[in-house]
Amino acid sequence: MKYxxxxxxxxxxxxxxxxxxxxxxxGGLYLxxxxxxxxxxxxxxxxxxxxxxxxxxVLRPYLAPADDAALRALVxxxxxxxxxxxxxxxxxxxxxxSISLLGVSEGPTLAFKDMALQLLGRLFEHALASGERxxxxxxxxxxxxxxxxxYAMRGRRGIRVFMLSPFGRMSAFQTAQMFSLDDxxxxxxxxxGVFDTCQDMVKEVSADLEFKRRHSIGTINSINWARVVAxxxxxxxxxxxxxxxxxxxxxxxxxxxxxxNILAAHVARRMGLPLRRLVLATNENNVLDEFFRxxxxxxxxxxxxxQTSSPSMDISKASNFERYVFDMLGGDASRTRAxxxxxxxxxxxxxxSADPAFARMRDEIVSGSSDHARRLSTIGEAWQRNxxxxxxxxxxxxxxxxxxxxxxxxxxxxxxxxxxxxADTIREATGQEPARPQAMRDLESRPQHFVxxxxxxxxxxxxxxxxx
Ligand SMILES: *Cc1c(COP(=O)(O)O)cnc(C)c1O
Numbered sequence: 421m422k423y424x425x426x427x428x429x430x431x432x433x434x435x436x437x438x439x440x441x442x443x444x445x446x447g448g449l450y451l452x453x454x455x456x457x458x459x460x461x462x463x464x465x466x467x468x469x470x471x472x473x474x475x476x477x478v479l480r481p482y483l484a485p486a487d488d489a490a491l492r493a494l495v496x497x498x499x500x501x502x503x504x505x506x507x508x509x510x511x512x513x514x515x516x517x518s519i520s521l522l523g524v525s526e527g528p529t530l531a532f533k534d535m536a537l538q539l540l541g542r543l544f545e546h547a548l549a550s551g552e553r554x555x556x557x558x559x560x561x562x563x564x565x566x567x568x569x570x571y572a573m574r575g576r577r578g579i580r581v582f583m584l585s586p587f588g589r590m591s592a593f594q595t596a597q598m599f600s601l602d603d604x605x606x607x608x609x610x611x612x613g614v615f616d617t618c619q620d621m622v623k624e625v626s627a628d629l630e631f632k633r634r635h636s637i638g639t640i641n642s643i644n645w646a647r648v649v650a651x652x653x654x655x656x657x658x659x660x661x662x663x664x665x666x667x668x669x670x671x672x673x674x675x676x677x678x679x680x681n682i683l684a685a686h687v688a689r690r691m692g693l694p695l696r697r698l699v700l701a702t703n704e705n706n707v708l709d710e711f712f713r714x715x716x717x718x719x720x721x722x723x724x725x726x727q728t729s730s731p732s733m734d735i736s737k738a739s740n741f742e743r744y745v746f747d748m749l750g751g752d753a754s755r756t757r758a759x760x761x762x763x764x765x766x767x768x769x770x771x772x773s774a775d776p777a778f779a780r781m782r783d784e785i786v787s788g789s790s791d792h793a794r795r796l797s798t799i800g801e802a803w804q805r806n807x808x809x810x811x812x813x814x815x816x817x818x819x820x821x822x823x824x825x826x827x828x829x830x831x832x833x834x835x836x837x838x839x840x841x842x843a844d845t846i847r848e849a850t851g852q853e854p855a856r857p858q859a860m861r862d863l864e865s866r867p868q869h870f871v872x873x874x875x876x877x878x879x880x881x882x883x884x885x886x887x888x
Pocket of ligand 1: 678
């Protein structure tokens, strides 16, 4: 399989070339040259597979030419009941007569990001070991990504993580989840600033090519293709478990931020998985809902981005969206570049409303947004009527899904996090204290390991240089 950049100026690369990389050298994102096709007979046969074997089958063409035995061992080591709480790995959980949840948040940090990052940790370790290389991952987090990355990379050979977070601004649970790790290869850097300060510092380090090369710096953001493809697996598993017969229609709602999760659903659909419609749900930060309603994509500034009670969806622009637009424009790289570079820079927006591609997009994806009041009432209702506790992000999904349910077509809402992670909002909505897994009961009382850094990129660089 060869990978191309959405901006068309980078040479085609292999999976091994791109797995440790973020952006392509031309500033675009990598996508496969074409998609492997699934047919009904194959899907039917896959119904008998457990999750790890299914992951092997789905991933194999994307990683080709990969060593089959090594890949099989990697997925088997990744998708275990010990890490994901049950042999099923992902589960269909009925909510009411028309909606079920796709449970993909039972991993070590209680959010769906574990599904991809746990695999990525092993893929990185494997890729590095074959070349006896090292990787120093520098990232910024406001909560979920950082913890999922640290739990995926802890103790891995040849890998160090330097994770920047805004000092004192994450929830007590998120802080404890990250800072309680004491693995020598994990460095928690609490920056005296806000999330954007952290992100700017990471960008500055990445822009210093000399420093980057000398210290083998890599990133772990949501634009990594391996993360997207690892997420394709749970859409295939979810479909096979949710329908009576292969070929039956299924609608899926995805609580969205950077467009990574729903991009995986789109890829699954492009491969031939019989998903009927995708429903994109946003919170008050409705950049993507606005696009799918109007055809206008208008990223926000940091000041225009609200802090909400579904914080992992508080985005100003959707970093994976360029892949989707490129794909729906039939792989037209010069058009994609004109939109994402020229027009966004010049106008701060682009408008596809008159383009035939936009009509095709709307056949596939519909959207809606939720807000704090609806989030609370949706969580409250699910508890009162169905005795199910859902987290605030999933609640945004359920709220939007309700307006798109059609008779005769089952609706799956992706459960992107566990309620235990966002106890304050759950208490506000239901008066209930969400149950925590046994192993996390004493999380906040464990010793915390972190270093406070000033908002200064030189301080960050000296810290990295001294610790790798
Ligand atoms: C990351 C995250 C999202 C958003 O997912 P994207 O892939 O960025 O669209 C939604 N919910 C939760 C709980 C998350 O952690």
